[in-house]
Amino acid sequence: MNKITLQIRCWIVCLLFITLAVSCRKDDLLDVPNPNVRQCNSYVDQFEAIWQGIDHSYVLWARDTVDWDARYRKFRPVFESFDARRATNPVDSAEYHQAWKDLTKGLLDHHMALFLWNPDGKYKCKVTPASNNYHHTTDVEAQLNILQNQPGVTHFISSYDASNARVKSAFCLLPGRTAGKYIAYFRFSEFDLRSISPDSTFANKEFIVAPFKAFYGDNYASGVTNGYAANEDVESIIIDVRANPGGNVSDLDALFGGLIQQDQQFGYTRYKAGMGRLDYSGWVPLVMYRAKNYLSKPKPIVVLSDINSASCAEIFTQSIKTLPNGTFIGERTFGATCALIPKTDIAFDIFYTGCFGDYNTAPFEGTGRPSNPSSFSFYVYTATYDAVTNDYTSLEGSGVKPDIEVLYSTESLRSGVDNQLDAALKHLRNLQ
Amino acid sequence: MKHYKLLSLLLIATSGMYGAKAQNPQPETNNLATPETPSYYYSQWNVGPVVGATINFLDADMGYMTNRSSLPFIGTAAGISATYNLKTWFAVRADLLYLQKNNIYAHSSLLEKDEVAFNTINTNSYLNLPVMADFSFGRKVRFHLRAGGYIGYWLSGRQKGSAIPLVSEVSTFDSPYTFDKIRDNRFDAGYAFGMGLSIHKWKRVMLDIDYHLYYAVTDMQKNYMMEQPHRYNSTSLLQVRLAFNL
Numbered sequence: 001m002n003k004i005t006l007q008i009r010c011w012i013v014c015l016l017f018i019t020l021a022v023s024c025r026k027d028d029l030l031d032v033p034n035p036n037v038r039q040c041n042s043y044v045d046q047f048e049a050i051w052q053g054i055d056h057s058y059v060l061w062a063r064d065t066v067d068w069d070a071r072y073r074k075f076r077p078v079f080e081s082f083d084a085r086r087a088t089n090p091v092d093s094a095e096y097h098q099a100w101k102d103l104t105k106g107l108l109d110h111h112m113a114l115f116l117w118n119p120d121g122k123y124k125c126k127v128t129p130a131s132n133n134y135h136h137t138t139d140v141e142a143q144l145n146i147l148q149n150q151p152g153v154t155h156f157i158s159s160y161d162a163s164n165a166r167v168k169s170a171f172c173l174l175p176g177r178t179a180g181k182y183i184a185y186f187r188f189s190e191f192d193l194r195s196i197s198p199d200s201t202f203a204n205k206e207f208i209v210a211p212f213k214a215f216y217g218d219n220y221a222s223g224v225t226n227g228y229a230a231n232e233d234v235e236s237i238i239i240d241v242r243a244n245p246g247g248n249v250s251d252l253d254a255l256f257g258g259l260i261q262q263d264q265q266f267g268y269t270r271y272k273a274g275m276g277r278l279d280y281s282g283w284v285p286l287v288m289y290r291a292k293n294y295l296s297k298p299k300p301i302v303v304l305s306d307i308n309s310a311s312c313a314e315i316f317t318q319s320i321k322t323l324p325n326g327t328f329i330g331e332r333t334f335g336a337t338c339a340l341i342p343k344t345d346i347a348f349d350i351f352y353t354g355c356f357g358d359y360n361t362a363p364f365e366g367t368g369r370p371s372n373p374s375s376f377s378f379y380v381y382t383a384t385y386d387a388v389t390n391d392y393t394s395l396e397g398s399g400v401k402p403d404i405e406v407l408y409s410t411e412s413l414r415s416g417v418d419n420q421l422d423a424a425l426k427h428l429r430n431l432q
Numbered sequence: 433m434k435h436y437k438l439l440s441l442l443l444i445a446t447s448g449m450y451g452a453k454a455q456n457p458q459p460e461t462n463n464l465a466t467p468e469t470p471s472y473y474y475s476q477w478n479v480g481p482v483v484g485a486t487i488n489f490l491d492a493d494m495g496y497m498t499n500r501s502s503l504p505f506i507g508t509a510a511g512i513s514a515t516y517n518l519k520t521w522f523a524v525r526a527d528l529l530y531l532q533k534n535n536i537y538a539h540s541s542l543l544e545k546d547e548v549a550f551n552t553i554n555t556n557s558y559l560n561l562p563v564m565a566d567f568s569f570g571r572k573v574r575f576h577l578r579a580g581g582y583i584g585y586w587l588s589g590r591q592k593g594s595a596i597p598l599v600s601e602v603s604t605f606d607s608p609y610t611f612d613k614i615r616d617n618r619f620d621a622g623y624a625f626g627m628g629l630s631i632h633k634w635k636r637v638m639l640d641i642d643y644h645l646y647y648a649v650t651d652m653q654k655n656y657m658m659e660q661p662h663r664y665n666s667t668s669l670l671q672v673r674l675a676f677n678l
Binding site for chain 2: 028033277284288
């Protein structure tokens, strides 16, 4: 073979190699429908839609220990069997509920709730994988009765008997460390200032907002104005968010922002950035901004929280705890610290994380009835953001730990003593 | 496994050529010379530094996330390169390169009236070792075509950009990338292709201007979930080499 022939052959081999090589990559595209708009006609369809939706859009896979692939292999045959016996021996609600409960058992997201519609039986079931965390019900009425009967209590106002209000609140002044000085106590049941905004239509709105006005001032939505929190005779503050299930994080701008003298970073958030379970955006600092009206001088603040303080109430608790003048007294919080955006028309399709499915299937979100009653509708309520503290510690599932732990005691309340409130008063009265 | 076999075959073939040649007595320098190319233009070895710029295309499957996309982004490269000349028209070339395989992760949203974009620049640094067969022709300016394979290691990463904040006005981040042992596949391998010009004008040095393409066949992620989207790099490198004739 002469030199020219050899050279040409080598060139040809080289070009063939290039052609062959570029066709060798495994680049099949995923064939997964958007779970937010998926219509399901069978038990398996419903299973696939929810399994895949959680598989690709659940925000806590980085720390969740559930083997989701193994759950698929185990439970797909279960839902196939439900389909197979639809005509002869339809699945009953208990069996249906149990299958979903077992499928999602152990998922870390403490916000998570699945609302599942079975068109065969015309029933709906709700599954909350983290519901076992509740170990007591907080007796708010007993706690307020005890508060009202504290020695030296004045200016007591409570809207807790306003049955038509979502936000209920209480305020009072308690004797402080020194004579003539006071501890301002404020409690509210939910982060939902929208429902008591000037535009809301509550008939007894003034009654409901009275404790807010007493603590923050007339313009409570802009922080601390002429309320007792800013009064010179008020030397310290107790904010009670026990049994507060959370709500709208934007309320923190006023409710927390009014208590700080400078902007405060207390953690980071991120969300899913791709279809892979571990595809995330970068960590964005979580900063609370000082409100337009704020306390000019820091005062000692105690936040009271318990196991039924969840979501936004936990962020509030963690924020107070992070302050140099803040102390958290009570018991560890519920552990639903990763914020979510309940589904709106566009939320899921912006983030591709968080709540998905038929909005109307969730009783507290939409109409409570599936948009299409003949389909296997579902709504998955789950966190949009992964959140961590300043040192990148996740509190999801474990909750915020108190600086001074005082466990809820039913026996104590029955005997007329709120041991957590007592610990807060003792702490503030003993401060140097 | 098809691509691994192909890659292995090529690497074995090129190393075999090198090995077979190395066992033989070293050829005289003027063995590479032809009547048209004076002997001092060629030597058995050419070694020298390489610098260049990269543009990386990340082939990422975004599935139903229709407002997400992966865009190419530029980076830098530097290293050392060696060529072992077996014939006047055939050589084996190996580079040891630090290079960046960067990309932009784009996330558009409709939060405001106007579309808002939240982009992340992912800067990924790699150490790559490509080995290529080099076919060339010409005289003082020679044209080269190269093909081979490479192996590499993902050294580090950085994420800089913005995301939709929860409550803050701050939406930016700029931090080193933390590798995830479950997800991230730091081993990198693929095909290497190239073409370029070498200028043989001086006695001791030659100047190369090359375009190389590193086409990964290893996913950036380990196989850690059943329905996993793929993620492959294809890195184009425009580089200049100043090679010394040894």
